[in-house]
Amino acid sequence: MRNVRALLALLLVVTFAPVAVRTQAPDRSQPPQPGPPPALKLPAIQKRTLTNGIPVWIVEHHQVPIVQVNLVVLSGTGDDPPGKFGIASLTASMLTEGAGTRSALQIADAIDFLGADLSTSSTSDASTVRLNVPVVRISEALPLMADVVQRPTFPESELARQKVQRLTNILQARDDPASISQLAFARVVYGDTHRYGTALAGSAQTIEGFTVADVRAFYETAYQPGNAAIIVVGDITAARALPLLETRFGKWAGQGRPAPHNRSLTEPARQPRQIYIVDKPGAPQSQVRMGWVGVARSTPDYFPITVMNTVLGGSFSSRLNLNLREKHGYTYGANSQFDMRLGAGPFLAAAGIQTDKTADALKEFFAELEGIKQTVPADELTRAKHYISLRYPLGFETTGDIAARLEQALVYRLPDEFFATYIQRIESVTAADVQRVAQKYIDPEHFAVVIAGDRAAIEPGIRALNAGPIKILTVDDVFGPAPNLSK
Amino acid sequence: MKLATVLAVLTLTLAAPAFSQSSLTKIDVKYTQFTLPNGLTVILHEDHSVPLVTTNMWYHVGSAREKPGRTGFAHLFEHLMFMGSQHVKPGEFDDLLENAGGTNNGSTENDRTNYWINVPSNAIQLALFLESDRMGFLLESMTPKTVDAQREVVKNERRQSFENRPYGQAELLLSELLYPPDHPYHWPVIGFMSDLTAASYEDVVEFFKKYYAPSNASFVVAGDIDPVATRKLVEKWFSDVKPGEPVAKLTAPPVALTGVTKRTITDKVQLPRIYVAWLTPPHFAPGDAALDMVADALAGSKNSRLYKRLVYDMQIAQDVVAYQNSQQLSSYFLIQATARPGHTADELLKVIDEEVAKLQRETPPARETQRSINSIEASFLRRLERVGGFGGTADQLNAYFTYTGNAGYFNQDLQRYRSTTSADVRGAAAQYLPKDHRVELTVVPEGAK
Numbered sequence: 001m002r003n004v005r006a007l008l009a010l011l012l013v014v015t016f017a018p019v020a021v022r023t024q025a026p027d028r029s030q031p032p033q034p035g036p037p038p039a040l041k042l043p044a045i046q047k048r049t050l051t052n053g054i055p056v057w058i059v060e061h062h063q064v065p066i067v068q069v070n071l072v073v074l075s076g077t078g079d080d081p082p083g084k085f086g087i088a089s090l091t092a093s094m095l096t097e098g099a100g101t102r103s104a105l106q107i108a109d110a111i112d113f114l115g116a117d118l119s120t121s122s123t124s125d126a127s128t129v130r131l132n133v134p135v136v137r138i139s140e141a142l143p144l145m146a147d148v149v150q151r152p153t154f155p156e157s158e159l160a161r162q163k164v165q166r167l168t169n170i171l172q173a174r175d176d177p178a179s180i181s182q183l184a185f186a187r188v189v190y191g192d193t194h195r196y197g198t199a200l201a202g203s204a205q206t207i208e209g210f211t212v213a214d215v216r217a218f219y220e221t222a223y224q225p226g227n228a229a230i231i232v233v234g235d236i237t238a239a240r241a242l243p244l245l246e247t248r249f250g251k252w253a254g255q256g257r258p259a260p261h262n263r264s265l266t267e268p269a270r271q272p273r274q275i276y277i278v279d280k281p282g283a284p285q286s287q288v289r290m291g292w293v294g295v296a297r298s299t300p301d302y303f304p305i306t307v308m309n310t311v312l313g314g315s316f317s318s319r320l321n322l323n324l325r326e327k328h329g330y331t332y333g334a335n336s337q338f339d340m341r342l343g344a345g346p347f348l349a350a351a352g353i354q355t356d357k358t359a360d361a362l363k364e365f366f367a368e369l370e371g372i373k374q375t376v377p378a379d380e381l382t383r384a385k386h387y388i389s390l391r392y393p394l395g396f397e398t399t400g401d402i403a404a405r406l407e408q409a410l411v412y413r414l415p416d417e418f419f420a421t422y423i424q425r426i427e428s429v430t431a432a433d434v435q436r437v438a439q440k441y442i443d444p445e446h447f448a449v450v451i452a453g454d455r456a457a458i459e460p461g462i463r464a465l466n467a468g469p470i471k472i473l474t475v476d477d478v479f480g481p482a483p484n485l486s487k
Numbered sequence: 488m489k490l491a492t493v494l495a496v497l498t499l500t501l502a503a504p505a506f507s508q509s510s511l512t513k514i515d516v517k518y519t520q521f522t523l524p525n526g527l528t529v530i531l532h533e534d535h536s537v538p539l540v541t542t543n544m545w546y547h548v549g550s551a552r553e554k555p556g557r558t559g560f561a562h563l564f565e566h567l568m569f570m571g572s573q574h575v576k577p578g579e580f581d582d583l584l585e586n587a588g589g590t591n592n593g594s595t596e597n598d599r600t601n602y603w604i605n606v607p608s609n610a611i612q613l614a615l616f617l618e619s620d621r622m623g624f625l626l627e628s629m630t631p632k633t634v635d636a637q638r639e640v641v642k643n644e645r646r647q648s649f650e651n652r653p654y655g656q657a658e659l660l661l662s663e664l665l666y667p668p669d670h671p672y673h674w675p676v677i678g679f680m681s682d683l684t685a686a687s688y689e690d691v692v693e694f695f696k697k698y699y700a701p702s703n704a705s706f707v708v709a710g711d712i713d714p715v716a717t718r719k720l721v722e723k724w725f726s727d728v729k730p731g732e733p734v735a736k737l738t739a740p741p742v743a744l745t746g747v748t749k750r751t752i753t754d755k756v757q758l759p760r761i762y763v764a765w766l767t768p769p770h771f772a773p774g775d776a777a778l779d780m781v782a783d784a785l786a787g788s789k790n791s792r793l794y795k796r797l798v799y800d801m802q803i804a805q806d807v808v809a810y811q812n813s814q815q816l817s818s819y820f821l822i823q824a825t826a827r828p829g830h831t832a833d834e835l836l837k838v839i840d841e842e843v844a845k846l847q848r849e850t851p852p853a854r855e856t857q858r859s860i861n862s863i864e865a866s867f868l869r870r871l872e873r874v875g876g877f878g879g880t881a882d883q884l885n886a887y888f889t890y891t892g893n894a895g896y897f898n899q900d901l902q903r904y905r906s907t908t909s910a911d912v913r914g915a916a917a918q919y920l921p922k923d924h925r926v927e928l929t930v931v932p933e934g935a936k
Contacts, residue, residue, distance in 0.1 A: 025727045028574040028620060032612035034587050038538030038711070063536045064871050105799070108789035113858045115865030134865050161802065168758070168805045168827060175653045175756045282755070284646040317581045326578070329639025332647045352647040354639075383586045390588020390607050394539040398872040485828035 040393040042419050043402055046238045050250040052225045057410070058241055059233045059402050067138050067234030067241075068399040069131040071149050071249075072410055074229075075222035076125045077200045078342060084218075085195060086202015090162060090210055091218045092120040092127045097158035100147030104158055107144060116141045118148065122200065124341040126411045127222060132399070135235045139244060146248035149223065154212050166207050167483035170199075174475050174482065177280050178352065181287035181452040184278055184478040188448045189292060189346055190268055196345060204483035224254035231406045233399040267293050267344055270446045273468035278478060279455035286358040286453030287350075290365060292446060294347035297340040297412045303425045304433035305338055305441065310384040311434065312336050312372045312442070313349055317383065319368045320349060328364065330357040338441075342412075347441060355454050359461030362449065366467065369444040376434050389426040514867060514897040518884060519714050525730040526702025527622075529721050530884050530894050532709035534874045540611045541875030542604045542618050543707040545885045548698035549598045550678070551671035551737055551816065559641065559678015560686055562595035564694055566637040568602060569593070573624035577633070580617055587613050594877065597672055598737075598815040599889060603882065605875040608711040615708075615724040622704070623728035625695055631688040638683055645677050653756045657930050664748050664926045665764055665819050670739050672817065700731020705888050709881035710874045739816045742766055744924040751929040758805065759935075760825045761832040762928040763839060767820045767919045770813035770890055776903035777915035778811035778820055783859045784851055784912060785809040785822065785842065790858075792842045793822070801838065803830040815890065820920060832929045840922060847917040856909040863904045867897065 046058040077088045096118060097104040111118045116133035118141070129149050133141040173179040183199055190197030201207070230249065232241050270292065295305060306314075313320035313336025324334040334351035349369065353361040376384075396402050409418060451458065455472065463470060476482070518532040550561045569591075571577040584591055587610035593602040604614040649655035659675045666673040706725075708717055744766055768774040786793045786809035797804035807824040822843075824835045873879040887896035 024723060026616070026619070026724050028616070028624075028727075031575070031579075031583050032616050034607070034610035034613055037588070037609050038607055041538070061536075063534075064868050066865070066868050066872075105790055105795070109858070112788050112790070112862055113854070115861040132869070134868060161799070164802065164827070165805070171757050171828065172653065172805070172825075177651055280755075283651055285643070285651045287651075315581075315585055317578070317585050322578070325640055325643075326636065329636055329643070332640060332644040352643065352651065354643050354646060383582065386588055387585040388588075390610075391590065391605075392588075394537050394588070394605065394607060397537045397539065397874070400872070 037390055038393055040420070040423060043396055045406065048238065048242055050246055052250055052252055054225050054249055054252070055229045056242065056245055057229065057231050057406050058238045059406070060237060061233050061399055061402060062235045064399075065135045065235045066399060067133055067135050067232065067236050068403045069133075069142070069145065070231040070403050070407060071129045071145070072229050072231065072407055073127050073222050073224070073227045074125070074411060075227060076123050076127055078124045078195055079222065080195060080202070082193070084206060084210075084214060085198045086166075086200070086206045087210065087214055087218045088122045088127055088222065089201045090166070090207070091215050091222070092122045093162055094154050094159065094215050095120050095129060095148045095152045097162065098153040098155045100151045100153075102144075102147065104155075107148065110144055111141065114141050118145060120148070124196070124200070124343075124345070126407070128407065130403075138236065142244055142248045149249070150252050152219065154215050154219070156212055159210070159212055159215065163207055163210060164485065166201055167204055167485055169201065170204050170207075170479060170483055171485065174479055177283055177285070177287040177452040180278050180280070180475060180478055181289045181450055184276060184452065184473060185289035185291070185348060185448065185450040186346065187478055188274070188276055188450060194266070194268065196341075196343065203480045205480055208483065220255060225249075225252045226254055229410050231403050231410070233403045233406070270443070273445055273447050273449065275449045275462060275468050275470045276451065276473050277455050277459060277462070277470060278450070278452040278473045278475065280452050281454055281456065283355060283452070283454045285352040285354055286451045286458055287352050288358070288361065288365070288449070288451050289348050289350050290444070290447045290449040291336075291346055291348035292443065292448060293344050294338040294441060295340060296342060296344045298342075299340070301437050301440070302340075304429050304437040306388060307381070307384050307426060307429045308372065308434045308437050309336055309338055310388055311376055311380060312368065312438075315384070315387050319371065320351070320365070323364050323368055324351055324353070324361055328357070328360070330354060330361045330364075334365075355457050358451065358453060358458040359465055362462065362465060362467060366444050369442055369447070372438045372442055373435065375431050378431065381431050381434065385426050385429060389423040392423050392426075514871070514901065516871070516880060516884065516895060516897055518894055519718070520894060521718065523701065523722065523725055525725065525728055526700065527725055527728070528705040528888065529718070530705065530707045530888060531712065531714045531717055532707065532874075532880060532884060533712055533714055534709060534880065535711050536874075538608045538711045539875060540606055540608045540614065540708065540710040540712055541879065541881045542614045543709070543875070543879075543881035543885050544602045544618055544622070544704055545706075545889050546600045546699055546704045547598070547734070547889060548703065549596050549600055550674065550676040551597045551739075552698060553671075553674070553678075556682055557686055557690060558674040558682040559645075559676070560682070560690060560694060561600055562676055562678065563637060563641050563683060563686055564691065565593045565595045565600050565602075566641055567629065567633060567691060568621050568625065570633050570637065571628050572620040573627035574620050575617060575628075577628070583613060583617065589614065592877065595676055597676060601882065601885065603876055603879075611708075611712065611717070612720060612724070615720055618706070619724040619728055622699065622701060622725070625699070626692055629688070629691055634686065634688050634691055638686060642680065642683055645680065645683070649677060654754060654760055654930055656752060656754055657760070657762060657928055660750070660752065661762060661764060661821070661926070661928060664750055664928060665744070665766060666742060666817070670742055671737065672739075672814065696731065698734060700734070701725065701728055702730060703734045705885055707881040707885045707894075709884070737816065742817050744926065747923060748926045749929075750927070751931060753933045754930050755933050756930065757932055758825050758828065759830075759832040759932065760823065760930045761835050761839070762926070763822045763836065764926040764928070765820045765920050765924065767811060767818045769815055769818055771903075774915050774919060775811065775813055775818065777907050777911045778818075778919060779863075780856065780859050780904065780907055780912050781846065781916045781920070782809040782811050782820070783862070784846060784855060787859070787862070792846065793824070793839060796838055796842060797824055797835060803827050803834055803838075832931070836927065843916060843920055844922070846913060847920070848913075850913045851909045853909055856907070856912055860904055860907070864901065867901050
């Protein structure tokens, strides 16, 4: 395979075979070799500022007559104060439950009538209000968005609704082996005091306790112009978008000052491997999650880790998937990921394994997690790098794709040249880099292994593996006591 | 579906007319269409927003073609299509694509099976090579061992997506309750476990020969392409794919529910759930679009009737969903709601009945219908943002071609909704959602009553 780096400098030239009058039979003896890869054409980001200081990033994208407007505040669930886990997520939801002079139903009706989508969400590191609207309706939709961001009313009755909705979600998650396993993993790795050990929406205990005052308090620290930025992507020019934004967001004066980011960055101490079983009697599959604390998004090892994880469990042809799915048929799919946040999020490998193969599958998981510490063969490394880098230019297709990438750049303070140098930095990763980060971050001897499955069927086999002490967890250990909702 | 009527070698350039009645939506998806000598219909669409080429193949066969004792086979077969072919060694399909920065997937429904490959535009020939090789030369490399390996994967897909998921069993049961045993929609697409066990290598050979001929497929190449050059490439790569026998049109006896079919099952869940379902007109038949709007009126938004009453006002439901599941032979309309703790499926059903009856009785306000149309118009725009993958423009061209014979059906489809009036919405609810001809499936928590 040719060197991709050298070719990236070339312009996009797709050469087709000379025009033939008759169709000739194709030569199938060798797969056709792709020509020079297309150049990366990055959308131009026009960076402006409203008079109150809110940065605005605009990308003109005239493919389809719609516009995406995202207002990002740099506070997320990672900023939930101790004892208030879930408040960022709840606050984001409450924004659309009454704002300005409109009730929750009136906001929804107005937005739907415009053919718009208005949604809110929180991740660990940011909260975002997103508007997607046909461009001809932008000036009607923006005032609604501005109300939601700047003038939420947080009605008591809506808070009560939201709380019951969320508590019922928890009740339902307790039924779902995949959800149980996912949360149990976070809990055993980070514990119940670290923010990353509890679901984004919080626990039944915290949710039950939330008041309008809690929501308002979080709102006032997080939703401040000094903590916000706006991203606009779509069929609109900067010249048209900016005055609209200035009118709707330029006079927003915060009442407070954003709280300093208060991430609990203390990493849990590494421990010898421990296996946790959450009993789901009769379950036809075991939902398996294993791993430990990974890295923060700011890690200097971002690129080698990205390549290493692609080899291990980040693509269809990754080792975990080829082994557990294609070779053994134990699962519909196995994968691994580094969940990178401002703090060190988890690394985890995951699969749903048919019950009677649980122990066999664990053995294969451990073998692959050990195996990745050996030198990765050149062809496998090249494939992984190409898989990431060659499709990178394709990932700027929709307004949503582009806006999501800009959000990442904002939230993680990525350098200006991040997108432009991405391909080159992936392609520069060496086998030695991959081995180094595998040895540094993949340590299955010290992993937590969580299995939600039929204990009676799987425990003897797991015990026979002698892979570490086994601890039995209840669903209550994972979620806390069930919410009391029957009134 | 029979496609032999499509023009032989003529190339049509069809620019769908722009809509004049609203400045909101101008759908203009240009494409060229031609048919290869082996019968394969090819549709090309240019879109240079990113340097991506997508290939999108629809085989006009789905689980509805399965024979008794072999349910789930069309989907198992879909898995086998990724396992290599005569000139593509096992494992190479994904290996080659990943090496080129490509991604791929496939899916199976009652009426069709589709496959897409997204690649950077420099790898267009690789995608054409892979797609043509498995159409022309799949069996040359197929072995009983390949079938066995994917059989286990598919069984695990069934476990993961249905058996080990809350309410998954109910989803499997619904089609059995709606359609009689001799109807091709009676069984679930994923199939029964025992039938997956029974599927054999011989079945694979038979199915491929019968249904995977070029004349039973349609193929879209879209994205960063030059249509003239791409046509030559498609002609080249598919020129050695042999034609097959024509496939007879799929027929089924007319179906109707004769009364109310009630079923209650238990599951490992905490909350009861009710499913109410009706048999409704096929995709694109009169009534189909109006039923989409009935669904929107009932449960499509926060202000929709059932959401507002069950979830927002009464707070006796955690969620409510309604949709018209449009299919080729017969569709069904489904309302599904999950009870809040302390409430029962019967309480939900009572309110569902009241709201459906009200919609059947009273013409909805014009604004409510307009709100629906506005949302649908916007969704037509959003659907044009992505060219590849499931639901991208290429997939839509292929869907329209497969179900209407006209790949450029975008505006006609949108017009179905635009021309639906409040009276039509009421009328569709009244005609197609009779209280005395439906399925009522209830899931109750294990151990409860």
